[in-house]
Amino acid sequence: MSFISTLMKGEQGLFKAESLTAMQKLTLRFVVVGLVYYLFVLVEGMIMRVYEVEQIPMISKEQFFAILTAHPLVGIFGSTYLIVMGAFLFLVPYLMKKPLYSMKLAHWNFILITAGTFIFWLAGFISHYAPLYTLYWPLPADFNQFSPVGGAIFILGIALVMVGSIFFVINIFKTIMYTPEGWEKQPAGKLLGSALGTAGFFNLLKKKEKQKEHLVSLPVAAIARGTVDMALNAGIILFTGVLILVFMVAAILGKDLSNTAVDALLYKNWFWWGLDLIADGLVLIFVAGTWYLLATMITGKKLFMQNIARAALLLELVVSWTVWSHHLLSDQAQPGILKVLSGEMVTAFELITQGLAFFITLATLWAARPLKMTNELKFLLGGLLGFALAVPAGIMQADVGLNRILHNTQWIIGPHVHVAILIGLTMTLYAAIYLLFPILTNGAKLYSQKLANLHFWTHLIGGIGMGAFMGMAGLKGMLRRTLYFDGEFDLYMILALVCGGLLLIGFLAFFFNIVMSVGVNGVIGIFSPVKNKNKDLVPASE
Amino acid sequence: MVDSALVLKGQTIAYTCYTVVIMLVMAWFALRVTRPGKSKVKPALFFTFVGFLTLLGVSLHIITYNTIPWAEMDLNRHEITADRSFAIDVANHEFILPSDKLIMEVGEIVEFDVTSHDLTYGFGIFREDQSMVFQMQVVPGHRNDILWKFLTPGNYTIRSTEYSGPKGVAMVLENVVVVLPSGSGTE
Numbered sequence: 001m002s003f004i005s006t007l008m009k010g011e012q013g014l015f016k017a018e019s020l021t022a023m024q025k026l027t028l029r030f031v032v033v034g035l036v037y038y039l040f041v042l043v044e045g046m047i048m049r050v051y052e053v054e055q056i057p058m059i060s061k062e063q064f065f066a067i068l069t070a071h072p073l074v075g076i077f078g079s080t081y082l083i084v085m086g087a088f089l090f091l092v093p094y095l096m097k098k099p100l101y102s103m104k105l106a107h108w109n110f111i112l113i114t115a116g117t118f119i120f121w122l123a124g125f126i127s128h129y130a131p132l133y134t135l136y137w138p139l140p141a142d143f144n145q146f147s148p149v150g151g152a153i154f155i156l157g158i159a160l161v162m163v164g165s166i167f168f169v170i171n172i173f174k175t176i177m178y179t180p181e182g183w184e185k186q187p188a189g190k191l192l193g194s195a196l197g198t199a200g201f202f203n204l205l206k207k208k209e210k211q212k213e214h215l216v217s218l219p220v221a222a223i224a225r226g227t228v229d230m231a232l233n234a235g236i237i238l239f240t241g242v243l244i245l246v247f248m249v250a251a252i253l254g255k256d257l258s259n260t261a262v263d264a265l266l267y268k269n270w271f272w273w274g275l276d277l278i279a280d281g282l283v284l285i286f287v288a289g290t291w292y293l294l295a296t297m298i299t300g301k302k303l304f305m306q307n308i309a310r311a312a313l314l315l316e317l318v319v320s321w322t323v324w325s326h327h328l329l330s331d332q333a334q335p336g337i338l339k340v341l342s343g344e345m346v347t348a349f350e351l352i353t354q355g356l357a358f359f360i361t362l363a364t365l366w367a368a369r370p371l372k373m374t375n376e377l378k379f380l381l382g383g384l385l386g387f388a389l390a391v392p393a394g395i396m397q398a399d400v401g402l403n404r405i406l407h408n409t410q411w412i413i414g415p416h417v418h419v420a421i422l423i424g425l426t427m428t429l430y431a432a433i434y435l436l437f438p439i440l441t442n443g444a445k446l447y448s449q450k451l452a453n454l455h456f457w458t459h460l461i462g463g464i465g466m467g468a469f470m471g472m473a474g475l476k477g478m479l480r481r482t483l484y485f486d487g488e489f490d491l492y493m494i495l496a497l498v499c500g501g502l503l504l505i506g507f508l509a510f511f512f513n514i515v516m517s518v519g520v521n522g523v524i525g526i527f528s529p530v531k532n533k534n535k536d537l538v539p540a541s542e
Numbered sequence: 543m544v545d546s547a548l549v550l551k552g553q554t555i556a557y558t559c560y561t562v563v564i565m566l567v568m569a570w571f572a573l574r575v576t577r578p579g580k581s582k583v584k585p586a587l588f589f590t591f592v593g594f595l596t597l598l599g600v601s602l603h604i605i606t607y608n609t610i611p612w613a614e615m616d617l618n619r620h621e622i623t624a625d626r627s628f629a630i631d632v633a634n635h636e637f638i639l640p641s642d643k644l645i646m647e648v649g650e651i652v653e654f655d656v657t658s659h660d661l662t663y664g665f666g667i668f669r670e671d672q673s674m675v676f677q678m679q680v681v682p683g684h685r686n687d688i689l690w691k692f693l694t695p696g697n698y699t700i701r702s703t704e705y706s707g708p709k710g711v712a713m714v715l716e717n718v719v720v721v722l723p724s725g726s727g728t729e
Binding site: 061062064065084109130131132134137138139140142143146223227260263264268303305308328330331332333336339340342344348349351352355356359360362363365366367369370371372373377379381384386389392393395396399400401402405408409415468475476478479481482483486488489497 | 568
């Protein structure tokens with residue numbers, strides 16, 4: 001096939017969008033839009049990297065901070081949430097061998113998150129609303145710096161994302177519990193108990209012969225437990241959004257509500273409690289579940305120590321509710337007992353729970369050697385390495401002594417946050433995408449293995465390198481969330497910029513590879529109306 | 543008291559060594575998992591690993607509490623009397639100092655008591671080479687106090703370490719903290 005023919009029809013013309021089921025199309029839409037938002041984040045990141053070195057005249061300082069505000073939110077909600085939700089809305093029914101509870105709810109889930117992300121991104125871009133994702137009170141309601149109208153539209157966008165997230169939560173739990181038409185009545189309560197881990201917990205108190213069998217598989221249990229954190233997080237962010245909106249609407253109507261009506265420290269505690277349910281909750285739980293799924297699908301073997309893995313997921317869920325105070329170790333009014341217990345001690349459990357998931361995944365892979373170094377395996381190993389680097393970095397900064405000299409430096413955002421997200425999380429997601437690609441496309445073939453290899457190495461080196469150079473700058477005193485005008489940290493920022501460039505090259509190689517695999521017609525076909533509206537996950541003949 | 547620069551150096555060495563080791567381990571694993579060979583993983587290895595992580599997680603904080611002097615001083619600061627105290631206000635993205643320069647001596651326990659009258663800010667002290675000595679958050683409506691003992695004479699810069707909107711970028715007061723050698727007589 002000629003290049004143009006492959007570009008239009010895909011590798012060997014194997015991908016036929018019209019053969020996709022409604023569920024496959026919807027999943028692919030989630031993934032494609034999630035990847036487009038990832039490109040947004042990459043470009044934003046590169047703009048900020050350049051700006052850290054040289055303040056570009058066409059971008060104002062206010063615009064820079066608006067980009068800095070949108071960047072993590074688009075990354076988390078627009079990219080990661082969409083890809084993860086698309087994958088899980090497919091995988092839960094796939095693993096439970098029953099249809100998704102509601103396609104309509106899943107469609108609205110997709111529309112609300114896609115539109116909500118675009119709305120808050122655009123509102124920030126135009127109005128320069130820039131309180132950052134932390135929204136430390138009373139900054140989001142500081143109308144000397146920000147427009148209340150721009151802010152209200154921004155918050156509205158976030159609220160839509162949260163409503164979309166709640167639709168996802170409902171759909172996942174209903175899918176686990178409901179009885180499909182024509183099926184024998186399903187034990188909804190017992191399925192829920194198995195998914196959340198209460199059944200497994202009570203098994204610990206029973207003799208072996210009286211222990212109950214797990215009704216849902218381990219990956220479904222991980223998805224359910226991570227989804228609990230997503231629900232709690234959506235509640236907290238919605239509540240906070242409504243609070244901020246009250247101040248904004250009052251300002252638009254010409255009334256000045258006193259900012260001191262909200263206690264800044266109490267606000268910081270509840271907001272971080274909710275926000276941390278993403279970073280230290282659902283991300284870690286979803287990632288562990290995805291590692292287990294990938295390891296078992298790659299090897300075709302049972303998971304090593306699977307009962308302990310299941311118990312660790314429950315422990316991780318409980319830990320995620322009690323670790324928020326490590327974000328307040330530099331807040332002098334925060335009670336010392338919370339700093340030590342929640343901030344240090346409970347947070348240290350994450351080293352154990354994530355270390356356990358790391359070991360179990362590696363042991364499962366090891367037990368099946370020799371394995372072929374497929375794309376999904378190499379990206380899975382990259383993802384494991386990412387968390388092996390980033391989690392200990394997080395544990396170190398969650399220390400009363402070390403936090404005093406690390407908090408808000410580039411060290412936090414580099415070796416911990418960016419390495420966790422770019423290497424740990426994103427490489428795990430790429431592993432899942434490479435693994436699910438043939439299942440979701442009914443056997444489409446990847447266009448180029450060389451491009452997949454280029455994607456792997458540029459992403460791995462770029463991500464770790466960027467985190468490392470940001471970390472070095474942080475240890476030299478460079479703060480995050482500010483600007484330097486005299487070239488104090490230019491060397492590190494230029495090196496981080498080069499690594500960011502590698503990440504961009506890697507993504508473009510991946511995106512081009514996927515487009516060439518399914519063809520431009522195929523991409524358009526994914527977004528064309530669905531002809532087959534039944535609830536099959538894959539075509540019946542498959 | 544150990545200087546924070548030394549603690550940072552120690553942390554840098556420890557973390558760098560760890561990253562090199564874990565990357566080598568993963569490279570070794572990636573190579574070996576594609577080759578035939580013994581594949582059984584003994585549960586004892588798993589439980590040893592879990593025990594090691596538990597020990598590491600708990601001991602890290604115990605070690606730092608006992609070796610990083612400001613950790614204990616910080617948690618027990620209400621029982622310690624400072625040799626010198628500075629009350630600093632922050633409003634409209636500006637630090638308002640009690641005097642043009644904050645002068646102190648090496649070895650004194652100095653209290654910085656910072657009050658925000660509007661937004662959440664940060665309060666950090668930096669060396670002339672830009673490296674950070676320490677920082678804390680400055681939350682409105684609450685007391686934000688910290689005790690510190692400087693070990694090296696010199697001029698230090700105050701900078702807000704928390705984002706407070708684009709205007710916060712300019713919250714830098716260069717060389718306003720002056721630490722004199724011990725016994726210089728700053729009264």
